Amino acid sequence: MTAHADNASLPFNPQHPVPHTSHLAHPGTPLLEAHGVVKRYGKFVALHGVDLTVQPRTVHSVIGPNGAGKTTLFHTLTGTTGVSGGTVVFNGHDVTAEADHQRVQRGIARSFQVTSLFANLSVRENLRLAAQGVKRAGAFDLWHPPSGARAHNDVVDGVLERMALTRFANQTAGVLSHGQQRRLEVGMALAAQPLAIFLDEPTSGMGVDDLDEMKRMIRGLRDDYTVVLIEHNMNIVMDISDTVTVMQLGRVLVEGTPDAVRNDERVRRAYLGNMITGGRA
Ligand SMILES: Nc1ncnc2c1ncn2[C@@H]1O[C@H](COP(=O)(O)OP(=O)(O)O)[C@@H](O)[C@H]1O
Numbered sequence: 004m005t006a007h008a009d010n011a012s013l014p015f016n017p018q019h020p021v022p023h024t025s026h027l028a029h030p031g032t033p034l035l036e037a038h039g040v041v042k043r044y045g046k047f048v049a050l051h052g053v054d055l056t057v058q059p060r061t062v063h064s065v066i067g068p069n070g071a072g073k074t075t076l077f078h079t080l081t082g083t084t085g086v087s088g089g090t091v092v093f094n095g096h097d098v099t100a101e102a103d104h105q106r107v108q109r110g111i112a113r114s115f116q117v118t119s120l121f122a123n124l125s126v127r128e129n130l131r132l133a134a135q136g137v138k139r140a141g142a143f144d145l146w147h148p149p150s151g152a153r154a155h156n157d158v159v160d161g162v163l164e165r166m167a168l169t170r171f172a173n174q175t176a177g178v179l180s181h182g183q184q185r186r187l188e189v190g191m192a193l194a195a196q197p198l199a200i201f202l203d204e205p206t207s208g209m210g211v212d213d214l215d216e217m218k219r220m221i222r223g224l225r226d227d228y229t230v231v232l233i234e235h236n237m238n239i240v241m242d243i244s245d246t247v248t249v250m251q252l253g254r255v256l257v258e259g260t261p262d263a264v265r266n267d268e269r270v271r272r273a274y275l276g277n278m279i280t281g282g283r284a
Pocket residue numbers: 044047049067068069070071072073074075076
């Protein structure tokens with residue numbers, strides 16, 4: 004099963020209401036542009052001037068060996084940590100100096116960790132909290148609480164469907180399977196109605212049964228969002244990415260389409276000739 008299946012065959016509704024196009028400040032231009040991002044930890048340089056350009060409505064994967072700086076790069080893009088140099092422009096705004104909660108209001112979301120779910124609350128309540136957590140600049144729901152609450156319910160219903168969690172809506176999050184909890188994590192990020200969602204290894208620890216479903220869901224996100232994905236599973240990366248950026252030792256090694264990256268000799272060397280082909284040689 005490839006990820007290029009028709010949406011009609013997906014087990015969730017890809018049509019849920021997402022009026023994001025109106026939030027795109029500059030349709031047709033990159034959604035995210037990072038230039039020369041440097042990150043130092045003391046004398047150690049984790050990022051040596053990374054450039055990254057992410058086009059809207061794409062799945063853009065960042066891969067590379069352990070320690071390459073992928074997670075650190077995500078942290079500088081989402082505002083979890085500041086940069087030591089360089090700039091990050093999101094949707095036309097220079098967000099380099101903005102804190103993570105300010106970037107959330109710009110439409111940047113990152114997946115939550117399982118540990119940040121409220122295990123005693125239902126799936127729906129978790130999502131509702133996430134939906135209420137964000138007051139986007141210019142949003143009117145402060146002035147119209149009832150319609151705002153209804154809007155949140157619509158958002159939550161849409162996320163439940165999209166992440167195939169509708170039938171678990173009233174279960175407490177703590178009793179979900181690992182795969183279901185990982186889907187809820189992604190759903191929590193979606194509930195904030197972002198423009199871009201950053202997923203750092205969303206399939207880690209998943210069994211094969213859950214992998215395929217998550218893969219299709221991430222691919223489906225591209226219809227309404229921009230996805231920046233760190234993923235170790237090369238079958239997933241190669242099947243669902245529009246663009247792949249390969250990092251090594253804090254630098255961008257190669258960037259291109261999955262096919263170009265798969266066949267790049269430098270990438271093969273970085274991975275010591277294995278992994279990158281996802282077992283398909
Ligand atoms: N808070 C930190 N303090 C010091 N070094 C760090 C910190 N976070 C990450 N690093 C180092 O930066 C490098 C890149 O780490 P990371 O971004 O987690 O890589 P990846 O996600 O590609 O595996 C590693 O050598 C790691 O040890």
